[in-house]
Amino acid sequence: MSMRTHYCGLTTEELLGQTVSLCGWVHRRRDHGGVIFIDLRDREGLVQVVCDPDRADVFAAAETVRNEYCLRITGLVRARPEGTGNANLKSGKIEVLAHQVEILNASVTPPFQLDDDNLSETTRLTHRVLDLRRPQMQNNLRLRYKVAMEVRKFLDANGFIDIETPMLTKSTPEGARDYLVPSRVNAGEFFALPQSPQLFKQLLMVANFDRYYQITKCFRDEDLRADRQPEFTQIDCETSFMSEQEIRDMFEGMIRLVFKNTLNIDLPDPFPVMEYAEAMGLYGSDKPDMRVKLKFTELTDVMKDVDFKVFSGAANMHNGRVVGMLVPGGANMPRSEIDAYTQFVAIYGAKGLAYIKVNELAKGRDGLQSPIVKNIHDAALTQILERTGAKDGDLIFFGADKAKVVNDAIGALRVKIGHSEFGKSNGLFDDVWKPLWVIDFPMFEHDEENDRWAAVHHPFTAPKDGHEDLMETDPGKCIAKAYDMVLNGWELGGGSVRIHRADVQSKVFRALKISDDDAKLKFGFLLDALQYGAPPHGGLAFGLDRIVTMMAGAESIRDVIAFPKTQRAQDLLTHAPSPVDEKQLRELHIRLRAAEPAIKA
Amino acid sequence: MSMRTHYCGLTTEELLGQTVSLCGWVHRRRDHGGVIFIDLRDREGLVQVVCDPDRADVFAAAETVRNEYCLRITGLVRARPEGTGNANLKSGKIEVLAHQVEILNASVTPPFQLDDDNLSETTRLTHRVLDLRRPQMQNNLRLRYKVAMEVRKFLDANGFIDIETPMLTKSTPEGARDYLVPSRVNAGEFFALPQSPQLFKQLLMVANFDRYYQITKCFRDEDLRADRQPEFTQIDCETSFMSEQEIRDMFEGMIRLVFKNTLNIDLPDPFPVMEYAEAMGLYGSDKPDMRVKLKFTELTDVMKDVDFKVFSGAANMHNGRVVGMLVPGGANMPRSEIDAYTQFVAIYGAKGLAYIKVNELAKGRDGLQSPIVKNIHDAALTQILERTGAKDGDLIFFGADKAKVVNDAIGALRVKIGHSEFGKSNGLFDDVWKPLWVIDFPMFEHDEENDRWAAVHHPFTAPKDGHEDLMETDPGKCIAKAYDMVLNGWELGGGSVRIHRADVQSKVFRALKISDDDAKLKFGFLLDALQYGAPPHGGLAFGLDRIVTMMAGAESIRDVIAFPKTQRAQDLLTHAPSPVDEKQLRELHIRLRAAEPAIKA
Structure with a gap:
């Protein structure tokens, strides 16, 4: 019974x-x-x-x-x-x-009511079992499961095979910090937990599995931000013998199906595609939130000789940039709101926030209200108004600084205004799902501090056809076969076509100033595998936690993970990490360092 | 295109x-x-x-x-x-x-021919990418995927939800040795990689997820035997509000479906069920290979007063046992084969292998050929022949020692003979898939060395209804609601109904001599969770590596894992584990111990 x-x-x-x-x-x-x-x-x-x-x-x-x-x-x-x-x-x-x-x-009296919506995160994580009984958490984790299962069904139907790659793997101190695992059998040696199965999945392509996927834990020992966890889950995919376009088509189809079959949402077909250069030019971001109907107007070229030093300085600076951002209907924005935005952009390093209120164009300079306009000559002013297409009643914000500061600050301001009450009531925000492919990333970015080139994605990304030689002659111009899938300002996933030829791979290592010896020591097994007729291959990885967070409308990825860690990387439920027995350490051939004095003499 | x-x-x-x-x-x-x-x-x-x-x-x-x-x-x-x-x-x-x-x-010349079947394991693991191109390895990993996907489909159809549990968890030094992960943020503290998600899945039941599963990596830092890996994959399942019988029915249905849909094999419906006591009694094993048509005959009670000291000594010994094993048609077995078996049982600690060849029963003692029969009195001899049902032309082997030695040695001999040429040609081996449930395991076994009771499964296993008080009064008699699924002599999986009441859980900890303080420190979060109306729940876990190894007919679980470790827990392809930078150790607040001298003075 x-x-x-x-x-x-x-x-x-x-x-x-x-x-x-x-x-x-x-x-x-x-x-x-x-x-x-x-x-x-x-x-x-x-x-x-x-x-x-x-x-x-x-x-x-x-x-x-x-x-x-x-x-x-x-x-x-x-x-x-x-x-x-x-x-x-x-x-x-x-x-x-x-x-x-x-x-x-029976049950003792719970420490809180399950329908209390104002619980602290500490309370929730300490009593996680009760917290998980709450309908919202039940729904979130069931949605997570449905998403993962839809992904599996789609990939299965398309011939992808789930193959497990190792969790105990080799430490290659590039990029993020590894979690290390001391070896007992091999004294003085360590495993690393994988930051991603990148190299293993490439090896599986060389090994003729043709289409691979895995929904797997990855690990990065970084200081945690709001949307990061020490262990996170990746939908990791790789395929052989497919072009960049075919790979993108395949995986946007997957995401479209997932949204349809879980939330009954129709994402656009096909997704729009934007080059990296355009994304940075118009939105100051490689993951623009396309719901926001605001964009940058490039003004660097016309500000080189204006009297306003903030603009001319930035326009003439190495890596400087000057942009305007037209806010339709913004002339009515109260001074207090503009002041608040000025403080907001300061978070991103902007030293101020210049603006022009366009009250009445027909009146010429008299129709413009602005603290800066008197120091901008007529030719430049004409360009500002023409290029932005400003009309009576509009507002133009300006960013002028190192390009990175301008992109970060005005890019963030763009999103902030779009999501504000003002933005929503002035039609600057389109409340729908807006996916986007960003493509044609640069291969390298210049690391100013160390004066060397660094890989924008990772060093296994293939250059665009015909760009191989640029790696030596002009690395900054070399474009990669890399692509990110962006949704509402979040990067859902990203990937690339990989290098499948050992000679090209060696060129990249040289461009990155990785010596042959070092390359062999760290990636010898990859270079070796590429020699045996490695196939053209590529793929991508999605962040499952992030996708589900977005789909659930959750505030934090901790709300879509059953047993997450806090920002101090602790599990408040089981009290991990914790001290261990001396015997365990001895078996692992390690000892604790004596606590270092808080202040060194 | x-x-x-x-x-x-x-x-x-x-x-x-x-x-x-x-x-x-x-x-x-x-x-x-x-x-x-x-x-x-x-x-x-x-x-x-x-x-x-x-x-x-x-x-x-x-x-x-x-x-x-x-x-x-x-x-x-x-x-x-x-x-x-x-x-x-x-x-x-x-x-x-x-x-x-x-x-x-292009490809350089491979170090071996892909169709060479005589490659050393070292060669294969060093050049794993090429090894994986071999059809056998391709088939094995695709079978592994199909098995996992069939499992997912079955569990999905039955309302089970895949929920991820943490990889960075708390060290609880019970059972096997943990892999540890030093914490950077929390100096001097360590995470452990999970040996199984046991406690987390129980928490998920308390949290009302009702039916959970996960196909997940587990870790044990043990010295490796042929069929073990430091990281292995478990099909981990748990359900609320189901009886032991319902749980077993559910999961034998799953395994039956997997065999049908991957290998087109019909496993019996239902699986036979055997009590632990019977399995040990008849086969000396809790995972008997039912293909072998040989069984033990209990003789301990009738050997207490025979002159043959090996038998009477074992029969009167604490935990001693004497058994016979009838081998039909065995009287023709040559002396050399019997000698070989005598050496074989010595591996398991048996000091000899007594036997009786039954040449002609009608002749009485003269019809028996045996070195020992002269020291066995008539009453005992009659019992031997009657209980075993020996006929002319049969052979009886004997085991007499501590029960553990008898079970191990004669149990292994049983399988050895069954699988031998002799066994196959004499109808002692039935070459089909023979699944079996073994149930009614004891809760505790006595740890002679430390003179204390230890959990046979794990300390979260529920006692049979009505056996709760035996935990205090007679722990050896206390039966658990535990069950193992056995196939052809391998344990495919096992599980139990769990304890869902905090008071019963505390009783088990007391029976195991785990102090209240210790229990609270290690399992406080479980005891806490059980207080909030924990539901009756239970489940089981299957070893995916092992199931696929059997199904593929592979020699080793390393043949169904893409990138396995060697017996020294090394990855020969990527050379993990490996030394790491001093800087990494410093960040983790640990240092290496100085190498200890090979021989201590």
Whole structure:
């Protein structure tokens, strides 16, 4: 005999007149007119259980139960009395008249109400098990599962094979910091937890598996920001013998299907495609939020000789940039809001926020309201107005500094205004899902501090056809076959066509000033594998945590992970990390360093 | 335009007359009558490509290619000439007349032939990428994927949800040795990699997820035996509100489906069920190979007063045991084979291997051939012959020692004889898949060395109903709600109903002499969670590596893992583990111990 015949939340009028056994938790208990009503909850939802005083044992048991008691109820499904239905519940038309109430487990009083929406993160993570009982968390983790399963079904149907790659792997101190695992058997040596299965998936392509995927944990020991975790989950894919275009088509199809089959949302088909240079030019970002209808106007070329030193200085600076950003209808923006934005852009390093309010173009300079316009000569002013297409009632903000500062500050301002009340009420924000491919990334960026070229993606990314020689002659002009999928200002995933020829791979290492010896030591196995007829291949990786966070409308990726770490990389539930026995350390051939003095003499 | 229109191995007569583009590797090149034939290989198999000398550029390219070159071929699918078909290939009726041969990548000469079946494991693991190109390895990893995907589909259809549990978790030094991960942020503290998600999956049941699964990596830092890896993959499942019987039914259904949908094998329905006590009694093993038609006969009770000291000594010993094992038709077994078995059982600690050949029962003692029979009195001899049911021409082997030695030695002998030529030709081996549930395991086993009780499964296993008090009064008699799924002598998986009440859990900790303080420190989060109306729950875990190894008929689990470690826990391909930079250690607040002298004074 089964403990349970149906889920609480799925007990509907189809079962009228039947005897059912339900298991779940006391969500709420009410005494009403001498009858006890229990809202019994399981993962599918609530059902109303009625305990009548004329069944003495049932009533006696019902009197003892409290919130979060775990019960088994056997009873009769009957219609609710006229007018007492609950349209919010699937079970809202029926109730269960209890014939038997079995207390499977009692509960002490929970430290908080499950429907309290104002819990601190510390409380929630400390009592994670109760926190996970909350409907929002139940929904988030079930959505996460559905997303992952839809991904698997899509990839399976397209011939991709899930192949597990090692968790105990080799430390290659490039990029982020590794988590290390001391080896007991090999004294003095360490494994690293993988930052990504990048090289293994490339090896699998060389090994003729043709299409690979894995939904797998990756690890980076970085100081945590709001949307980062020490361990995170990647949908990792790689394929042989497909062009960049084919790879992008395949995976935008996957994301489109996932959105359709989980949230019933139709993403555009095809996704728009934008070159990196255009994205940086118009939005100051390689992951622009396309819901925001604001863009940059390039002004660097016309500001070189204006009297306003902030503009002319930036325009003449190495890596300097001057842009305007037209805000339609912005002339009505109160001074206080402009001041707030000035403070906001300062976070990104901007030293001020110049603006022009366009009150009445017909009046010429007199129709413009601005602290800076007097120091801008006519030719430049004409260009500003023409290029931005400003009309009466508009506002133009300006950024002028190193290009990076301008892009970061005005890019952030763009999003800020778009999402503001002002932006929403002035039609500057289109509240839909706006996916986008950003392509044609540069291969290298110049690391000013160390005066050397660094890989924008990773050193296994292929250059565009015909760009191989630029790696030596003009690395800054060399474009990569790299692509990012962007959604509403978040990078969902990214990837590239990889280098499949050992000689090209060696050229990249040389461009990055990685010596042959060093390359051999760290990546010898890859260079070796490329020699045996490695196929053209490429792929990409999506961040599952981030995709689900967006889809769930959650505030933090911690809300879509069952047992996340805090920003101090701690698990408050199990109290990890923790000190270990000296014996364990000895077996691993390590010892703790003595605590270093807080201040060195 | 696509690089590839079809897979080589799937290019069949359905494409006759069509132009196709194929990508793959040169498996073999033959010059025959002035024409070059290339067997082109991709993951789906081989296709024959014909390069005619009347197409000069095609022929010139074909002349330069060598084994393992990666090619793109465009050409016409045409029927092979009469009598030259290859029935072993899906593409065996056709060939592709090359119009274009593009060398995508050259290959240096491989260090071995891909069809060489006598490669050392070191060679194979060092050149793993080429090793993985071998059809057997391709098939093994694709079978592994199919098994995992069938498991996912089954569990999805049954309402199980994949929920990821942490990889960076808390060290609880029980059972096997943990892999540790030093924390950078929390100086002097360590994470542990999970040995299993056991406690997290129980927490998920308390958190109302109802049905959970995960196919996940687990870690044990043990000295490796042939069938172990530092990291291994578990199909981990847990469910609430189901009885032991329901759980077993669910998961034998899963395994039955997996065998049917991957290998088209029908496993019995239902699986036989055997109590632990019976398994040990009849086969000396809790995972008996049921293909072998041999079993033990209990003789301990009748050997207490025989003159043969080996038997009477064992029969009167604390934890001693005497068994016979009838081998039908064994009287013809040559002396040399018996001697070989005597050496074999010595591996398991047996000091000898007594036997009786039953030549002719009608002759009484004269019809028995045995070195020991003269020291066995009539009553005991009668029991031996009656209980074993010996007939003329049979042989009886005996084991007499501590029960553990008898079980191990005669249990191993049973399998050895069953699998031998003798066993196979005498009908003692049934070459089919023989699954089995072993149930009713004891809760505790006595740890003689430390004179204390230890958990047979793990300390979260529930006792049988009514056995709770035995934990205090007679722990050895306490039976657990634990079950193992066994197939052909291998444990495929195992699990139990868990303890869902905090008071029962505390009793187990007390029985195991884990102090309240210690329990709280290590498992406080579990005890805490159990207080909030934890539901009845249970589950099990399967070893994916092992299941696939069996199904593939592979020799080692290393043959079903893409990038395994050696027995010294090393990755010969990437050279992990490896030394790391001093800077990395300093950031992790650890240092290496000085090498200890090889021999201490």
